[in-house]
Amino acid sequence: MFSKACEHGIKAIIYIATQSLQGQRAKIGDVAINSGSPGAFTAKVLGTLTKYNIVNSYTGPTGGFDMSVKQMRQIRMSDIVKIIDGDNIYNGCGLGLSECNESKPCPMHDKFSKVRAGIKDMLTKTTVYDLAKGLHEGKTVLIR
Amino acid sequence: MFSKACEHGIKAIIYIATQSLQGQRAKIGDVAINSGSPGAFTAKVLGTLTKYNIVNSYTGPTGGFDMSVKQMRQIRMSDIVKIIDGDNIYNGCGLGLSECNESKPCPMHDKFSKVRAGIKDMLTKTTVYDLAKGLHEGKTVLIR
DNA sequence: AATATTTAAGATAAATTTGTCCTAAATAAA
DNA sequence: TTTATTTAGGACAAATTTATCTTAAATATT
Known part of the structure; x- marks a missing residue:
């Protein structure tokens, strides 16, 4: 039905959203562990989703991915x-x-x-x- | 949704069925041309479907694939x-x-x-x- | 019996998808 | 300013799917 890229992407987004609901950014390593997906592969998918403003990414320490509640409700x-x-x-x-x-x-x-x-x-x-x-x-x- | 193998298999079966309705066996070359699918690849899929008695195959001249009306209605x-x-x-x-x-x-x-x-x-x-x-x-x- | 025609099936090749690795760029904190 | 940490992104590798090629087996016809 969906490609693996899509499955991993969806799982990652849902995990990131739950973390965001708790005021936490999610690092790609956390995402991989907690969504059961291959990190590097999922990172690329998230890169694409970032480009489309589905999710937000931040580099550097304290960086990671997050979503606003507005994004979660709109997307x-x-x-x-x-x-x-x-x-x-x-x-x-x-x-x-x-x-x-x-x-x-x-x-x-x-x-x-x-x-x-x-x-x-x-x-x-x-x-x-x-x-x-x-x-x-x-x-x-x-x-x- | 379906794999290419499945798409080609379904198209092939439908074509074979229409030919059978006209009392004609379909050779794999005909199937390929008339269902728009790669012959050798579709032949393998039909081999599998033959094994499961979805379709019947015959070797030699006058050979090919066919289906009985009973098969068409049951499958x-x-x-x-x-x-x-x-x-x-x-x-x-x-x-x-x-x-x-x-x-x-x-x-x-x-x-x-x-x-x-x-x-x-x-x-x-x-x-x-x-x-x-x-x-x-x-x-x-x-x-x- | 010999021949031509057709499917069967294994080996191989090409293409696509999935996944990994490594370096660069960004950035927060010391 | 230096360092450590994180995403970005390109190159590469592995796995799977799709497709082709070749030979063998079956069989109708001559």
Whole structure:
């Protein structure tokens, strides 16, 4: 469904958000340990997300990553997925055709587009804050 | 969503089914041309699907692939996807955790499992015949 | 029986994704 | 100003997926 880069990116963002809720910046090492993801790899993904103002980064001692509550509430999972994996998941053909639409559909188009709409809807309605809250309250986990 | 192997496999199966509806076996070369997929690669996927009795293969002149109408009506897209891509799409965690369930869920579990159920439902309710019919009637296409 | 045609299957190659490593740049603190 | 710490980013490596190539096995036809 999502690429590994995207999975790691999402987990990292959720962890950073929970730390930010506690007034703490998260260093990439902490992020890696607490989100169960490879540090250097995740660092690159966070670099991309920083460029898009999804998360904020700071160099030097006391540096790390953080998010404002405003960011957490505004940024939707659909934004993050789109930045990392592109929008193929929202618009792409289920059978990989370069184009596929109502007027010239692939055999799965009708049924597939409904599923896709469901995914998009779900990701669009879910903010970083929504997910960070569950983790912060101990109702969900990032590692197993 | 699906791997390339799965996309090519599904397209190939749908093409073979339409040919079978016309009483014709499809050779791998025909399949490749008419489903827009790489022949040798798709041949391997069809080899796997043959092993699982999704499709029938015959060697020698007049050989090729075909499906009975009974097969087309019984075999669901979920069967094909499971054989090629495994059942991660039905049961896997959206964030890639090795385990993820109600009692110890990842932050996306609740919302993600609904989406997954939608995908599974769609694939389970769609048979090869359903899709082959649309292609056979010229309502859908395999190449663009 | 010989031949031509087709799938089967293993080896190999190319491309993409995932992951690591190392150096540079930024910056807080001593 | 020096030092230690952290992200940034390029080069590189490993793993996986996608795709090709070649030979063997099966089989219909002559």
